[in-house]
């Protein structure tokens with residue numbers, strides 16, 4: 001299948017593991033070069049890089065905390081020096097404090113907001129400075145918690161709601177300059193992130209039982225839609241959040 005993205009260059013934040021890794025490998029399957037961002041686990045990032053190169057695309061490992069603008073700036077300097085430009089930005093890295101709202105401190109809240117929502121600002125501001133001038137794509141990875149109340153998820157849910165709003169505002173502002181901005185909102189995916197939920201087993205069981213598609217999502221399901229949004233087949237999709245959840249959220 002030719003999606004006509006061969007030779008493009010992407011940054012996927014948080015792509016050392018989980019959904020980000022699946023997005024990075026899927027882009028590489030279509031011969032897109034990928035810069036792999038990670039924060040802590042370099043070995044995993046290098047493993048993703050090796051998989052990308054095995055698929056015939058270029059890989060670049062860029063360490064940095066997306067919540068720190070100076071780290072983001074350094075990451076883009078590395079990408080610019082190596083590749084001279086960037087076509088796709090996938091803002092996927094996320095973290096957050098998972099606990100009941102009454103136990104959340106404002107520090108937890110701001111920390112979660114900075115990584116999951118705030119980071120999109122410096123990422124996009126650096127991204128639009130690099131060539132090419134037009135034809136660029138931003139995809140942010142969100143979750144159903146942006147629009148639903150999920151136990152222990154208040155800080156992350158609020159950050160994802162902010163993220164989706166930012167996507168709409170950025171799409172309106174940057175669309176005329178040839179930058180397309182969208183989000184993909186995923187249902188439950190069994191990654192390391194679920195280990196932080198005290199009710200992980202129950203979340204997975206509910207997802208198994210309630211998902212109309214008949215199975216729980218895997219990272220590839222999310223990656224497929226991110227790749228689609230990067231292509232010109234999605235050229236008139238601007239500022240949207242595409243829900244990828246096997247139908248979970250349509251049920252009462």
Ligand SMILES: NC(=O)c1ccc[n+]([C@@H]2O[C@H](COP(=O)([O-])OP(=O)(O)OC[C@H]3O[C@@H](n4cnc5c(N)ncnc54)[C@H](OP(=O)(O)O)[C@@H]3O)[C@@H](O)[C@H]2O)c1
Nearest residue numbers: 014016018019039040041065066093094143186189191193
């Ligand atoms: N899993 C789900 O059920 C689910 C559902 C809906 C949406 N999502 C969204 O999908 C995205 C990926 O989730 P996931 O489940 O794949 O997460 P994950 O398995 O926990 O992986 C998180 C990735 O982000 C990196 N990361 C974390 N904090 C970072 C920071 N401050 N700066 C840079 N990199 C950072 C990690 O790098 P290190 O390994 O170096 O720490 C890792 O590569 C997130 O936006 C998440 O909200 C997940």
